[in-house]
Amino acid sequence: MENTEIISFIEQAIEARKNAYTPYSHFAVGAALLGKTGRIYTGCNIENAAYTPTNCAERTAFFKAVSQGEHEFSAIAIVGGRADMTCAQICPPCGVCRQVMREFCKDEFLIYLGKQTPEGEISYRTMTLGQLLPESFGPDNL
Ligand SMILES: O=c1ccn([C@H]2C[C@H](O)[C@@H](CO)O2)c(=O)[nH]1
Ligand SMILES: [Zn+2]
Numbered sequence: 429m430e431n432t433e434i435i436s437f438i439e440q441a442i443e444a445r446k447n448a449y450t451p452y453s454h455f456a457v458g459a460a461l462l463g464k465t466g467r468i469y470t471g472c473n474i475e476n477a478a479y480t481p482t483n484c485a486e487r488t489a490f491f492k493a494v495s496q497g498e499h500e501f502s503a504i505a506i507v508g509g510r511a512d513m514t515c516a517q518i519c520p521p522c523g524v525c526r527q528v529m530r531e532f533c534k535d536e537f538l539i540y541l542g543k544q545t546p547e548g549e550i551s552y553r554t555m556t557l558g559q560l561l562p563e564s565f566g567p568d569n570l
Contacts, residue, residue: 429462429503429538435550437462438542441485441505442515442550444470448485450511451475457485457508457519461493464500469493473508486525490532503538504529505552514544518553526561533557 429437437460445458452475459471471488483491486506493501508519518541521529529537535558542552557564 434505434540434552437468437503438505438507438540438550438552440468440470441507441542442544444472444485445507445515448472448511449474452477452479454511455508456511457506459485459489460505461489461501462503463493463498464502465498467498469496469498484522484525486521487528490528494532499532501533501537503540505540505542507542507544514546516543516545518543521560526557527564529557530561530564530566
Protein backbone atom coordinates (compact mmCIF):
# COMPACT_ATOMS: atom_id res chain seq x y z
CA MET A 429 0.00 0.00 0.00
CA GLU A 430 1.27 3.48 -0.76
CA ASN A 431 1.10 6.30 1.76
CA THR A 432 -2.20 7.83 0.58
CA GLU A 433 -3.86 4.39 0.62
CA ILE A 434 -2.61 3.80 4.16
CA ILE A 435 -4.02 7.18 5.25
CA SER A 436 -7.47 6.36 3.82
CA PHE A 437 -7.26 2.90 5.43
CA ILE A 438 -6.60 4.63 8.80
CA GLU A 439 -9.53 6.98 8.08
CA GLN A 440 -11.78 3.91 7.91
CA ALA A 441 -10.55 2.86 11.35
CA ILE A 442 -11.26 6.40 12.63
CA GLU A 443 -14.79 6.17 11.20
CA ALA A 444 -15.38 2.73 12.81
CA ARG A 445 -14.18 4.12 16.15
CA LYS A 446 -17.26 6.38 16.20
CA ASN A 447 -19.37 3.27 16.89
CA ALA A 448 -17.29 2.15 19.88
CA TYR A 449 -19.51 1.17 22.81
CA THR A 450 -17.48 2.24 25.83
CA PRO A 451 -19.70 3.27 28.79
CA TYR A 452 -17.14 1.87 31.29
CA SER A 453 -13.65 2.81 30.10
CA HIS A 454 -14.60 5.73 27.84
CA PHE A 455 -11.66 4.56 25.71
CA ALA A 456 -12.73 4.18 22.09
CA VAL A 457 -10.84 2.06 19.55
CA GLY A 458 -11.40 1.55 15.83
CA ALA A 459 -9.87 -0.92 13.39
CA ALA A 460 -9.90 -1.58 9.65
CA LEU A 461 -8.76 -5.00 8.40
CA LEU A 462 -7.72 -5.63 4.79
CA GLY A 463 -8.47 -9.09 3.47
CA LYS A 464 -6.47 -10.63 0.61
CA THR A 465 -9.64 -10.40 -1.52
CA GLY A 466 -9.35 -6.61 -1.20
CA ARG A 467 -12.37 -6.33 1.08
CA ILE A 468 -12.09 -4.18 4.20
CA TYR A 469 -13.74 -5.13 7.50
CA THR A 470 -14.08 -2.53 10.22
CA GLY A 471 -14.48 -2.97 13.96
CA CYS A 472 -14.88 -1.09 17.22
CA ASN A 473 -14.58 -2.12 20.85
CA ILE A 474 -17.79 -3.27 22.50
CA GLU A 475 -17.82 -3.24 26.31
CA ASN A 476 -20.06 -5.08 28.75
CA ALA A 477 -21.42 -4.44 32.25
CA ALA A 478 -19.75 -7.69 33.33
CA TYR A 479 -16.45 -6.29 31.95
CA THR A 480 -14.76 -9.53 30.80
CA PRO A 481 -17.07 -10.12 27.80
CA THR A 482 -15.68 -6.91 26.28
CA ASN A 483 -14.47 -7.33 22.70
CA CYS A 484 -11.65 -5.22 21.31
CA ALA A 485 -11.94 -3.36 18.00
CA GLU A 486 -9.33 -5.59 16.35
CA ARG A 487 -11.11 -8.82 17.26
CA THR A 488 -14.45 -7.37 16.17
CA ALA A 489 -12.92 -6.76 12.73
CA PHE A 490 -11.36 -10.25 12.55
CA PHE A 491 -14.51 -12.01 13.69
CA LYS A 492 -16.65 -10.07 11.22
CA ALA A 493 -14.27 -11.05 8.40
CA VAL A 494 -14.03 -14.73 9.33
CA SER A 495 -17.79 -14.92 9.77
CA GLN A 496 -18.11 -13.61 6.22
CA GLY A 497 -15.75 -16.28 4.88
CA GLU A 498 -12.45 -14.38 4.64
CA HIS A 499 -9.44 -16.08 6.26
CA GLU A 500 -6.39 -14.37 4.75
CA PHE A 501 -5.32 -10.84 5.54
CA SER A 502 -2.65 -8.32 4.53
CA ALA A 503 -2.91 -5.47 7.03
CA ILE A 504 -4.82 -3.85 9.88
CA ALA A 505 -5.10 -0.18 10.88
CA ILE A 506 -5.75 0.61 14.54
CA VAL A 507 -6.61 3.91 16.26
CA GLY A 508 -7.65 4.52 19.84
CA GLY A 509 -7.89 7.04 22.62
CA ARG A 510 -10.23 8.72 25.07
CA ALA A 511 -13.71 8.66 23.59
CA ASP A 512 -14.17 12.42 23.86
CA MET A 513 -10.92 13.19 22.06
CA THR A 514 -9.14 12.44 18.80
CA CYS A 515 -6.66 9.55 18.93
CA ALA A 516 -3.57 11.64 19.50
CA GLN A 517 -1.44 8.70 20.64
CA ILE A 518 -0.96 5.31 19.00
CA CYS A 519 -2.90 2.36 20.45
CA PRO A 520 -1.01 -0.93 20.19
CA PRO A 521 -3.16 -4.08 20.12
CA CYS A 522 -3.54 -6.07 23.36
CA GLY A 523 -2.00 -9.52 23.76
CA VAL A 524 -5.27 -11.36 23.16
CA CYS A 525 -5.78 -9.56 19.83
CA ARG A 526 -2.18 -10.29 18.79
CA GLN A 527 -2.86 -13.98 19.37
CA VAL A 528 -6.08 -13.83 17.32
CA MET A 529 -4.09 -12.17 14.51
CA ARG A 530 -1.58 -15.01 14.76
CA GLU A 531 -4.30 -17.56 14.06
CA PHE A 532 -4.90 -16.11 10.60
CA CYS A 533 -1.73 -14.16 9.74
CA LYS A 534 2.00 -14.74 9.32
CA ASP A 535 4.88 -12.68 10.74
CA GLU A 536 4.74 -10.30 7.71
CA PHE A 537 1.18 -9.14 8.51
CA LEU A 538 1.28 -5.32 8.61
CA ILE A 539 -0.05 -3.38 11.57
CA TYR A 540 -0.52 0.36 11.04
CA LEU A 541 -0.74 2.17 14.36
CA GLY A 542 -2.47 5.43 13.48
CA LYS A 543 -2.91 8.68 15.33
CA GLN A 544 -4.61 11.96 14.57
CA THR A 545 -3.99 15.43 15.95
CA PRO A 546 -6.98 17.53 17.13
CA GLU A 547 -6.38 19.51 13.91
CA GLY A 548 -7.03 16.32 11.92
CA GLU A 549 -3.54 15.44 10.74
CA ILE A 550 -3.03 11.67 10.48
CA SER A 551 0.29 9.89 10.92
CA TYR A 552 1.18 6.28 11.63
CA ARG A 553 3.82 3.80 12.66
CA THR A 554 4.20 0.58 10.66
CA MET A 555 4.86 -2.67 12.53
CA THR A 556 4.62 -6.35 11.69
CA LEU A 557 2.96 -9.13 13.65
CA GLY A 558 6.38 -10.77 13.98
CA GLN A 559 7.64 -7.66 15.78
CA LEU A 560 4.63 -7.44 18.10
CA LEU A 561 4.36 -11.17 18.83
CA PRO A 562 7.81 -12.79 18.53
CA GLU A 563 8.39 -16.51 19.12
CA SER A 564 4.64 -17.01 18.93
CA PHE A 565 2.52 -20.11 19.25
CA GLY A 566 0.28 -20.66 16.26
CA PRO A 567 -1.59 -23.31 14.26
CA ASP A 568 1.72 -24.74 12.92
CA ASN A 569 2.82 -25.65 16.43
CA LEU A 570 0.03 -28.16 16.95
O1 LIG B 1 -5.84 -2.30 21.28
C1 LIG B 1 -6.84 -2.17 22.01
C2 LIG B 1 -6.74 -1.79 23.36
C3 LIG B 1 -7.90 -1.65 24.10
N1 LIG B 1 -9.11 -1.86 23.50
C4 LIG B 1 -10.35 -1.63 24.27
C5 LIG B 1 -10.73 -2.63 25.31
C6 LIG B 1 -11.54 -1.78 26.26
O2 LIG B 1 -12.87 -1.66 25.77
C7 LIG B 1 -10.89 -0.41 26.19
C8 LIG B 1 -9.93 -0.11 27.33
O3 LIG B 1 -8.98 -1.12 27.46
O4 LIG B 1 -10.21 -0.39 24.96
C9 LIG B 1 -9.22 -2.22 22.17
O5 LIG B 1 -10.32 -2.35 21.63
N2 LIG B 1 -8.07 -2.39 21.48
ZN1 LIG C 1 -7.39 -6.55 22.13
